[in-house]
Amino acid sequence: MNAPARLLQAALAEPVRHQFTRAEYHAMAAADVFQPDLDLELIDGELIEMPADGHRTIDWNAVFNRWLVESLSPTFMTIPNKSLEISDHDEPKPDFWILTPT
Numbered sequence: 001m002n003a004p005a006r007l008l009q010a011a012l013a014e015p016v017r018h019q020f021t022r023a024e025y026h027a028m029a030a031a032d033v034f035q036p037d038l039d040l041e042l043i044d045g046e047l048i049e050m051p052a053d054g055h056r057t058i059d060w061n062a063v064f065n066r067w068l069v070e071s072l073s074p075t076f077m078t079i080p081n082k083s084l085e086i087s088d089h090d091e092p093k094p095d096f097w098i099l100t101p102t
Helices: 003-012 022-030 055-072
Strands: 040-043 046-049 077-080 096-099
Touching: 022 040, 055 077, 055 096
Parallel strands: none
Antiparallel strands: 040 046, 077 096
């Protein structure tokens, strides 16, 4: 196979994906492997870079959080923007958790 054909074949190949655990993700973060301003979430073992929240997202989240607190209290409580440890390969950071108080 000539060089251009090999390059084309390599370009069309599926990328190699590496699955990480939450422990590996936290160890890499502790070792400062990631840029400080990156907002990463571990989804199905993959590190996904999330876009920064714009002013409209921040405004809407504030309005929505106020509505949630006023509408659901005291039966439920909201926790905004905290990581959720779901499994060894999943740690998303949803805009809100809605929980029943303990």
